[in-house]
Amino acid sequence: MQLNNNEIQDIEKRTDYTKILDEFGISQIDKELPRIGTEHHFFRRGIVFAHRDFDKILNRIEQNKDFAIISGRGPSSDLHFGHLILFELIRYLQEKYQCKFFMPLSDDEKYVFRKIDSLEGSYALSLENAIDIMALGFEPENVHVYISSITPRIQYLALTFSTSQTYNAIKAALGFNGEENAGTVFYTCIQAAHILHPTTDYNMPVVVPIGLDQDVYMRLTRDIARKRKITSPASLYIKYLKGLTGGPMSSSAPETCIYLRDNSKVIKKKIMNAFTGGRATIKEQRELGANPDICTVYDWFKKFFIKDDKELEEILNGCRNGDLICGLDCKPKLLEMVQNYLEEHKKRRNEVIKNLSKYFDHEIDLSILEEADST
Ligand code: SF4
Numbered sequence: 001m002q003l004n005n006n007e008i009q010d011i012e013k014r015t016d017y018t019k020i021l022d023e024f025g026i027s028q029i030d031k032e033l034p035r036i037g038t039e040h041h042f043f044r045r046g047i048v049f050a051h052r053d054f055d056k057i058l059n060r061i062e063q064n065k066d067f068a069i070i071s072g073r074g075p076s077s078d079l080h081f082g083h084l085i086l087f088e089l090i091r092y093l094q095e096k097y098q099c100k101f102f103m104p105l106s107d108d109e110k111y112v113f114r115k116i117d118s119l120e121g122s123y124a125l126s127l128e129n130a131i132d133i134m135a136l137g138f139e140p141e142n143v144h145v146y147i148s149s150i151t152p153r154i155q156y157l158a159l160t161f162s163t164s165q166t167y168n169a170i171k172a173a174l175g176f177n178g179e180e181n182a183g184t185v186f187y188t189c190i191q192a193a194h195i196l197h198p199t200t201d202y203n204m205p206v207v208v209p210i211g212l213d214q215d216v217y218m219r220l221t222r223d224i225a226r227k228r229k230i231t232s233p234a235s236l237y238i239k240y241l242k243g244l245t246g247g248p249m250s251s252s253a254p255e256t257c258i259y260l261r262d263n264s265k266v267i268k269k270k271i272m273n274a275f276t277g278g279r280a281t282i283k284e285q286r287e288l289g290a291n292p293d294i295c296t297v298y299d300w301f302k303k304f305f306i307k308d309d310k311e312l313e314e315i316l317n318g319c320r321n322g323d324l325i326c327g328l329d330c331k332p333k334l335l336e337m338v339q340n341y342l343e344e345h346k347k348r349r350n351e352v353i354k355n356l357s358k359y360f361d362h363e364i365d366l367s368i369l370e371e372a373d374s375t
Contacts, residue, residue, distance in 0.1 A: 024215060026050045026237065032058060041307050042089050042238070048209075052218070053234035057207050061097055068198040069094055070102040070206045070233075072148075072191075073133060075126040076115040080257035081338075082241045082249040084136070085304055089209055089238060091136045094143075100204065101143045104194040105130060108149045112183030119149050124368045131356060132260055135348040140358035144198075148190065151362060157193035157200065158186070164227040165189060165220065173216050192221040195233050199225075207234040242299040246275030258338060260345065267342075271297075271335045277319070278326035289322040297330045305337045 277291030
């Protein structure tokens with residue numbers, strides 16, 4: 001079954017929600033929460049909502065056995081807050097379970113899907129994305145970062161995995177019509193290599209935190225793992241942040257997201273124009289209250305910025321009973337939170353840059369960053 005982005009974002013509103021998960025072989029996370037704990041709001045508030053085989057990873061954790069987290073980043077644009085939710089989850093899990101985190105920078109994916117013009121051209125962006133992600137609080141000794149196209153081991157594994165996958169299976173899974181370039185077909189094997197490499201080379205079963213729209217790659221990789229008798233990768237499914245305009249967030253629609261390098265004027269404009277559940281006038285809102293269920297500002301508070309449940313509840317109540325006004329209270333509050341976050345992030349970035357080569361599995365050319373800075 002293929003779902004489009006809107007359907008995936010609203011999946012929980014569908015009456016056949018559990019049936020869809022069942023069809024994909026995905027379980028709701030609730031049953032595992034007593035083992036995972038709910039100290040983090042991602043688990044407490046259902047932002048991580050489902051899993052496949054994470055119970056097996058929990059078994060390993062309880063037996064003091066190793067596992068790894070793997071999640072890639074396709075370097076075709078600057079990071080935005082929608083990306084950070086995933087990597088904040090990984091940072092939390094990595095620290096909690098003291099496991100390794102593997103992060104392929106999949107320039108090859110962006111190249112074959114024509115999101116970048118050249119592999120060389122995305123090199124600086126790969127390094128920039130890595131800096132932003134590592135600045136969330138990762139330590140070099142716990143991570144393996146690599147640029148996919150220049151990592152021979154990944155290309156070798158992909159080649160060997162390619163004989164365990166048919167073109168017809170890839171075509172059906174990705175909805176290809178035969179007009180796609182050959183690189184997009186082979187990329188499924190590269191993706192499998194990213195996911196299975198910690199297991200084949202380090203004997204660490206993996207968990208892959210993803211959005212439901214990425215699950216098709218998991219299913220293809222699990223097929224390969226089964227045929228090659230490699231431990232199948234587990235997955236955790238997260239809900240995305242809502243786009244500021246009310247629909248899905250997208251890197252190619254700048255008004256839907258806030259990039260980490262947006263300037264303060266742009267950030268203010270985007271937040272003050274964000275779609276909310278507010279009324280047409282302040283008077284009406286004071287009398288009737290507003291609707292947080294459809295509000296993007298509330299969504300950002302709940303999923304990312306406000307970790308204290310009591311504070312969040314006060315906003316929820318204040319919204320519903322008309323005490324809060326979108327443009328006077330919530331939007332300025334979100335703006336301040338975003339600006340504070342970015343200020344702190346900038347400081348952490350500077351620390352990462354000093355040690356950047358220590359995060360990578362291969363040599364990197366730091367002069368590229370200096371060149372990018374001077375242009
Ligand atoms: Fe959203 Fe706040 Fe407006 Fe309620 S008052 S709709 S939470 S911005």
